[in-house]
Amino acid sequence: MFIETVKTPGVASLSYIVGDGDDAAVIDPRRDGRAYLEIARRRGVQIRFVLETHRNEDFVVGSCALAAHTRATILHGKGLDFRYGESIGHGQRVVLGRLSLTALETPGHTDESLSFVARHHETGDSPLAVFSGDALFVGDVGRTDFHPERMAEDAGALYDSIHEHILPLGDHTILHPAHGAGSVCGDGMADRDISTLGYERRHNPALQLDRAAFVARKLDEHHEKPPYFRKMEQYNLEGPPLGLPRREPAPVHIGHLRRAIDGEGPIIDVREPQAFAASHVPRTVNIPAGMLPAYAGWFLDHERPVTVIAEDRSQLEAARTHLWRLGYDDLRWFQPGITGWETGGNPLGSTRPISVHALHDTLDRVRVLDVRKQPEWLRGHVPGARHAFLGRLPALLDDLPRDRPIVTFCGSGRRAMIAASLLERAGYEDVRNCFGSLAAWRAIDGPVETPKAD
């Protein structure tokens, strides 16, 4: 009997393969299923079931491809009109050797949300572990803001799911949620993949509240919902489009790139922000490869090909995997790379950095644009800064005053670099990125203001 976790960095999703004897099930698989197949081969088991705790909205779920490859049965909750797989109801279970997985209906995050309880047949009712989907996380609970018109109702449903179905499984039950720290599906998740219901009952802040306080807390939360979620919801309801095999990115040469710069969709430079700052193709947007899961979905359109500039093939490969997990399948890469662009005598963009020391000395002569999320902003910012969440920056690009240099700013200087590249693309001429940003600012004891609200 085994449980192995497959964690997807970036979207911070946690998927699982569990099994006993000859059989196994995969819970919430990501799109690239090789990891599950390799574990199954190593352990000599056959994947019989693919279980979905809920219709994921932040990445393309890999159920259909994995099931086609392994002949497994896909099971999900009732109440959504899935175009693939079958449904499993409250109390029904699948059996894998001596292990059973019983479905619990645990709505709140979404209506059809399920949890799965693992039990060993010899020890009867005692649960070993619970796969809680987006209902209960380590250190937090799922977001309940997808239906703005019934947020209180959903928050209450989640409270009931947790308190009536999950916690009663017992303190000794191991907790395996669908997301970890860094996910857009919750905010306060602990950076720790290890927990039990007993540990959460004691220490999870959301579990220390009564129903009314819990609902009030949930109503007070502020989450972002990137535009690409809509596509993910469609893919994960209907199954992702078939027919298109996963292909190598198409190479693009200098002439093509020159023409593409002025096309509609942005060209993405996935190098580290420092590398981008010193030298880049003008009018490209910097999204470092590791930040694609969190930010590509704000700026890229599924209907257009995505062109990528990367430092080398291995960085391109990382970018390709991230983008593919988000459903961006038509990828192009600038094969000559930045060195090819530079040695070709082409115009070069560069973004001057500003240190926190220099910022401190010139604070009244620049405009600080802080692009962090609202909750971060609310916890403190540089005096006089303006707040605009990075994901929503494109809508404000015509609005910002051009009278002084703009200093882009965030928690560490990485999101700020994305913002700087967007501003430069929109024609702002004196943009400076602050590497280190608020962390460095605090380290040099720069003054911090705490706003009442945005």
Add this chain to the structure above:
Amino acid sequence: MFIETVKTPGVASLSYIVGDGDDAAVIDPRRDGRAYLEIARRRGVQIRFVLETHRNEDFVVGSCALAAHTRATILHGKGLDFRYGESIGHGQRVVLGRLSLTALETPGHTDESLSFVARHHETGDSPLAVFSGDALFVGDVGRTDFHPERMAEDAGALYDSIHEHILPLGDHTILHPAHGAGSVCGDGMADRDISTLGYERRHNPALQLDRAAFVARKLDEHHEKPPYFRKMEQYNLEGPPLGLPRREPAPVHIGHLRRAIDGEGPIIDVREPQAFAASHVPRTVNIPAGMLPAYAGWFLDHERPVTVIAEDRSQLEAARTHLWRLGYDDLRWFQPGITGWETGGNPLGSTRPISVHALHDTLDRVRVLDVRKQPEWLRGHVPGARHAFLGRLPALLDDLPRDRPIVTFCGSGRRAMIAASLLERAGYEDVRNCFGSLAAWRAIDGPVETPKAD
């Protein structure tokens, strides 16, 4: 904050790498430390500590090499005269980022046994997990028979360690023991790497007893102690011998093998028992590669080179790794392999199989030799069979009657094949191995006798 398990098949040992932020510790490392280094690199942490829950006796622990490579500090319990590392006492702890590991003295299996309790600094006293060494397993507890003269005392000490130090950590605490199912360090371990203290408190048979019943149960247990344990105890007290790098096995050709057959140490054929049965070099001993961890230590001497016949390089590599973990460093392999031997026109040994059907029909005309462990034998055997545990068979080799064919027998026919090869090597001429053995016998409803005692 993370915990990753590195399981060593065969010896069924469980080691762990745990860490947070920039730092990590490894608990009970195996000899080949690359797995820990790769995890550390992937996670970007530095291994600062190597922790030993106790002086292992069933494999060469990798602490010294890993510490030399990473500059980590080795820590173990007090009361043994370790020639390397430092000691850590009850209640002392090491800190890794926000994670602490506190030592608990939990004697019983050995005097210096420690458990380590993982806690997150934000949640104060609440343990996240306990690394229980050989004190508490999933479904069993550690053996307490290493000092025959004070077995009751040791069993009582173990009871106290578990009930006074480990279980009080709370039901919600995740359990990470040093061995899993298949280990010679316990008998009733569950085939499951997942548990919590609460789950064990409810379902572990050894935890359902009061102190007196617990001690009585422990006194009644029967464990084997293979002769190689003595070498492991020495290595793990003094550190394994330095100076000898890990080398490729030296190739041996046909002429050498012919001479080696009549040498003192046995030549080991690590192919599957079926392959050995049909065709082998006469006077070699079959120990299939995957069974080396359990049986090599009964038959092989650390002072002599070990010569191996394998099906191919990858099986040789598997054998080499298993043997190296047990301290057998001077390895030779028969490069031409069995096909080279066969095509050279050399004499071939073969062992005739006997099916359970045929055995059933001729039971009174053969002698069944059952080589399973005593507890298995006590749970039932073929009527009229003789019992001799495989590990102790060499001492009996002159003793067995030669008047009828000997049928070697075990649970599935694999250990029986080892026994058959030992008998043939000792000059027994009519030996037949029963593939399927007791499992097949029960499947065809063969009669089973249950003895009172051996």
Add this chain to the structure above:
Amino acid sequence: MFIETVKTPGVASLSYIVGDGDDAAVIDPRRDGRAYLEIARRRGVQIRFVLETHRNEDFVVGSCALAAHTRATILHGKGLDFRYGESIGHGQRVVLGRLSLTALETPGHTDESLSFVARHHETGDSPLAVFSGDALFVGDVGRTDFHPERMAEDAGALYDSIHEHILPLGDHTILHPAHGAGSVCGDGMADRDISTLGYERRHNPALQLDRAAFVARKLDEHHEKPPYFRKMEQYNLEGPPLGLPRREPAPVHIGHLRRAIDGEGPIIDVREPQAFAASHVPRTVNIPAGMLPAYAGWFLDHERPVTVIAEDRSQLEAARTHLWRLGYDDLRWFQPGITGWETGGNPLGSTRPISVHALHDTLDRVRVLDVRKQPEWLRGHVPGARHAFLGRLPALLDDLPRDRPIVTFCGSGRRAMIAASLLERAGYEDVRNCFGSLAAWRAIDGPVETPKAD
């Protein structure tokens, strides 16, 4: 500028990836194209062309899938009605950076056969290397027996291709053929991947002859053409069937296997012959995994699923890859394996081996059945043996006398084991396999007869 060889064991095919600067081409890709993609990524090149030297008949060529994945252009020779790709004519070339590949029409093996000549643009006419397809091998030339009605004509065409187009490229030209030793596409190939035209001109036996002697030699050759070639010819003309993704083999349990044994298609046991000999599921056919490329195509039908018994997942994986390269896509595996069968108390087959020593002593009391290829048989055999090439054995299975034990025999005992399993499946009761076979027989100085003809 680089050339890397990707060799496919079993079918002994040699494919190549060649490139310069940003671009590369693949020549005669195998079905599983990951190796080419990995080389292309490591070297930072884009695969622009897939070149086929001829329509391969011994494996499924991977051109269509590789081209779909990379957007490459497929090019092959004129004169066959290919349903995919484009054609390239004599003297036309593709350019990859500073490297060019010029097509030469070199018919003889097949009508549309091409060779490709690699040149560096700075050194003008001097060839660097030639990719000679199945025209010229290291130590041999291609077979010319595919059109029995015009064998002399084809042999003459091949002579002309080699002497008028290939050898004139110059002694210094490196030779890269499409097959190496072990291929069914030629018989006398050297076990060496290294050659130049100058080396072959001096040492290749087929190049030491004038045209008439060359044609006479070719007419005198005897090659086998396994029945699956027809399917490969169809796939490689039309493109392999789409729509069916590569899937995991479907698991089969004991009940299914019992029923399948008596089905129409044989069940294949891919373990080593020794393992099969001692214990197997009755009525199964032994084809060791590594021998599948050479023999599966004689016994297996593309219209029926293939059921496989393997020692473990890694051997299953090897078998699956071999079978997939031959177009057997619908695979099942017996998940419990031989140990599952044995412990279930099921009937066991076993094949008694006979040593060459015993054979020597009983030669007049047995019938030796030698299943090697005709040219091997002609080079010498055991006196009194009967010859029947393994691939053609199924047609003779009712014919063999049953009055004495049949000893299956080949070069080393491996093909003989396949034969023994076929005989037992056909109801022959006293079959013995001779491990070591002719090699061992010669080693003990057994008498050898050399026939005039079969």
Add this chain to the structure above:
Amino acid sequence: MFIETVKTPGVASLSYIVGDGDDAAVIDPRRDGRAYLEIARRRGVQIRFVLETHRNEDFVVGSCALAAHTRATILHGKGLDFRYGESIGHGQRVVLGRLSLTALETPGHTDESLSFVARHHETGDSPLAVFSGDALFVGDVGRTDFHPERMAEDAGALYDSIHEHILPLGDHTILHPAHGAGSVCGDGMADRDISTLGYERRHNPALQLDRAAFVARKLDEHHEKPPYFRKMEQYNLEGPPLGLPRREPAPVHIGHLRRAIDGEGPIIDVREPQAFAASHVPRTVNIPAGMLPAYAGWFLDHERPVTVIAEDRSQLEAARTHLWRLGYDDLRWFQPGITGWETGGNPLGSTRPISVHALHDTLDRVRVLDVRKQPEWLRGHVPGARHAFLGRLPALLDDLPRDRPIVTFCGSGRRAMIAASLLERAGYEDVRNCFGSLAAWRAIDGPVETPKAD
């Protein structure tokens, strides 16, 4: 019979593993020998010999470790007082199955230089391939400037070695030299690993000359000899120091780094030059990981630990491997990385880039410092630039005028970034790096001057 090439990027060294049957030899192994062991395992051969074509001076040869691991015999040429291995003389040979390797004494590059000729025993005298060490390269010949006092003599000896011993092997012989393009051991090597003696005889410029012209050409060459060569010569004569295992780099934290900055040895930032330019720890030296093999040996001392700043663990690993091959074994890494430094509020260095367009417009207001090698400089440079080869820059650091901004310049902007970091470390304040450098300058048709001499 096989030959596989193991190429080491950076030092551009080519090593080989060749074998037949059960046996193999490795020629000029690099320090990390795992690649050879993996090939040997895959092919089922035993490495019997380690052959050295000459005492390498540009990297630590791996003969001793590989021989200890495999029990192989090391063989090298006569005339140097090697402290390990044995010598092999002109015409002596080693045998591997059907393959022989015959030593030819081919002095010129060094006195004890050998070539090895591969032959198949069936084809008598005909060579298959020659391993020519540093005597004959693809497109060039070895350097002969190691003894300035007898350069003409050495050049003549090399001419004789090539014309009397190597070329007579025949046009059809495949050529396998010890270095490829990019090596410091020659200048005009072709970027191509493929050649034969016939191809070189026709196209290698150095082989088109008579003896006198050849010697004159060699006397006219200008090669650099980095200071670390001396250490390599010592290691490769005496064997590298034992006792020190290969260890993980020791982590260094912010406090340590602050103190180390002002230590004696430079701190190396191995990120790409663009990333370094925008943000770096002040007073560190940029040597991108891939450029370490060519430039680390100019600036780093074997007696001091080397501290490295890298983008991530995988870049650190690449740097570590490169440095280890050059004998820099005591490595430290700045674990927090540049982001840790930035968010700590520490002072940041940055180097402003200058585009070729801007340089063109301000050429008379800056000083261009061109740091390429002399032969590159002689082929053309920016008017008014000053030349100082990068490796020799440290000696000139007090000398450069500070009256105008210094623009560092090379072929593409990468070596120029190293130079810029050295200048900034030495206190120059207005340094600008020209990304694209001469390649970009030519692309925009900037004026180029061709000097008579340096």
